[in-house]
Amino acid sequence: MRTIWIMTKREFGSFFDSLIAYVMLILFLGISGFFTWLFGTDVFLIGQASLGAFFSIAYWTLFFFIPALTMRLLAEEIRSGTIELLLTRAVTDRQVIIGKFLSTLLLIMVALAFTVPYVITIGSIGNLDVGAVICGYLGLILMSGAYISIGMWASSITRNQIVAYLTALFIGIFFHLFFGMLASGFRGFTGRLFHSLSMREHFDSISRGVLDSGDLVYFLSLIVLGLFLSEVSLARRNLQV
Amino acid sequence: MDIRIENLTKKYGGQRAVDRISFEVRTGEIVGFLGPNGAGKTTTMRMITGFIAPTEGNIYIGGKLLEDHADEIKRHIGYLPENNPLYPDMPVIDYLEYVAGLQGIPKEEVFPRIIEMIRITGLNPEKHKKIGELSKGFRQRVGLAQAMIHDPDILIMDEPTSGLDPNQIVEIRKLIRELGRHKTVILSTHILPEVEATCDRILIINRGKIVADGTSGLLRKQASGAEILRVRIEDGEPNTIFKALQKLDSTSQVGFVDGKKDRFEIQCHPGTSAAREVFRLCVEQQWMLTEMIPFETKLEDIFRKLTTN
Known part of the structure; x- marks a missing residue:
């Protein structure tokens, strides 16, 4: 446990050391703030005290930002050779993966914590459904977890960060958009399958304030699968150069 | 450990x-x-x-x-x-x-x-x-x-x-x-x-x-087997010196070094050293022994010998 925490702390720190964290926080807050408060179908036009607008913006901004955070997690260590030092210390491959996963999730949570003033603002204007807000944040965190996990795997298969970013985005877009689109084009089993794979479906269901075990299983299995495949991918060093 | x-x-x-x-x-x-x-x-x-x-x-x-x-x-x-x-x-x-x-x-x-x-x-x-x-x-x-x-x-x-x-x-x-x-x-x-x-x-x-x-040290011994001496002997006829050196009991091979007339390379029989005999010879013949260097096989040579073929 202590090892994982040390890993998490150092990875979290390295986001700030390399300034990625600042850029990410500013862009995330800037973009989601702009689209929530100033532009388009903003909160003032809905006529009710709801953070729905913010959640659907964050749903997209996080989708693009997370691969940018995860792309370096393993690819950079593989390229520079520090992975060799890391894995020859008294840590297991799994601890490395989990530590890196948690650090990125922590950064996302920090970013989301900065949006708490939005909640307070809207809450002071009207009658806010606190349960829905909490579930909305939970949905964003679970979705982030899933994309971090996918991004980690993408980062583990290459030493090139751009490749890692694009791979993560490519896989992500299926869950984020394509499965939902395909679901509406099919009937019967295939339709239901794509429907149940679609991120939007599960995210909407959670952010409406409904905690369904099916949604939790969906997010958690994506996270576990991604982390497991990353671990497998690290262990592949034993098979080839 | x-x-x-x-x-x-x-x-x-x-x-x-x-x-x-x-x-x-x-x-x-x-x-x-x-x-x-x-x-x-x-x-x-x-x-x-x-x-x-x-x-x-x-x-x-x-x-x-x-x-x-x-x-x-x-x-x-x-x-x-x-x-x-x-x-x-x-x-x-x-x-x-x-x-x-x-x-x-x-x-x-x-x-x-x-x-x-x-x-x-x-x-x-x-x-x-x-x-x-x-x-x-x-x-x-x-x-x-x-x-x-x-x-x-x-x-x-x-x-x-x-x-x-x-x-x-x-x-x-x-x-x-x-x-x-x-x-x-x-x-x-x-x-x-x-x-x-x-x-x-x-x-x-x-x-x-x-x-x-x-x-x-062990690697050197294994690689060369026999001691090699480089000597410089002056005040004598090079060919006479050459022949005298060849006659010594412990030398197996003698050669000139770099084509110079007063420098010789002596390869000894395995396990023996010609150093004493060379010195005694020079004293007897009143030659001037100005240099005697036991020549070690360099690690580079061993390395090259073992890693190229």
Whole structure:
């Protein structure tokens, strides 16, 4: 446990050391703030005290930002050779993966914590459904977890960060958009399958304030699968150069 | 802690990078891996440190099988990989603190250890900088500091002095020598004087196999077999001297050196030395013996002989 925490702390720190964290926080807050408060179908036009607008913006901004955070997690260590030092210390491959996963999730949570003033603002204007807000944040965190996990795997298969970013985005877009689109084009089993794979479906269901075990299983299995495949991918060093 | 390697093999595709290597390293021994690039030195080290798993064979460290006790054994190994990979964005002290934590050093001992490492490796003037801002020599010291921070029983270093200037090389060698009194050290290099200066024992590896194992003195003896003397004898007719030298009991071959008339190279019969006889001959004949150099086979020659064919 202590090892994982040390890993998490150092990875979290390295986001700030390399300034990625600042850029990410500013862009995330800037973009989601702009689209929530100033532009388009903003909160003032809905006529009710709801953070729905913010959640659907964050749903997209996080989708693009997370691969940018995860792309370096393993690819950079593989390229520079520090992975060799890391894995020859008294840590297991799994601890490395989990530590890196948690650090990125922590950064996302920090970013989301900065949006708490939005909640307070809207809450002071009207009658806010606190349960829905909490579930909305939970949905964003679970979705982030899933994309971090996918991004980690993408980062583990290459030493090139751009490749890692694009791979993560490519896989992500299926869950984020394509499965939902395909679901509406099919009937019967295939339709239901794509429907149940679609991120939007599960995210909407959670952010409406409904905690369904099916949604939790969906997010958690994506996270576990991604982390497991990353671990497998690290262990592949034993098979080839 | 001692290291015992049995029939270690690593295959990459169909190629054997390391081919049934067996050797032992005792506690307190400094062993140098010598070999041309691509001979299998780094692969062997990566297997001993547990970074990659061997295809076949066993590694015992302190009598325990590495694959079964990896977590425990890793705490006793300090490793400096090839090219000394580090995180350029991290400040030196933060990095050492991180490494100390990962190696399981108790919290209260972390800072005393860091201070100790900074003192030993001479990092003091640069300790607040980011690693990426350091010169190559200082980065190498950070690499050494991270390898030794948990006071490991075994130190494995892949080309520890590469990229250092001559003064730093001398310092690092001295440091390795000092550490080697209590620790088991394996280092690899292709700088030949380096192994002679630092190692108790040399393993020459070529194409994944051990082709020589022993002290530098032993390797020399094996390679040459017979003593060679270079002498300079003046005040005599070169051909007479040449013939007289050939007649000596202990010489097997005599030749002129570099075509000069007063210099000879004498190869002795195995196990004998012609030095006394040559001296006596010169006294009898009233020749002037101005030089007599026992000619040692250079490590370079042994290396070349064993690794090219």
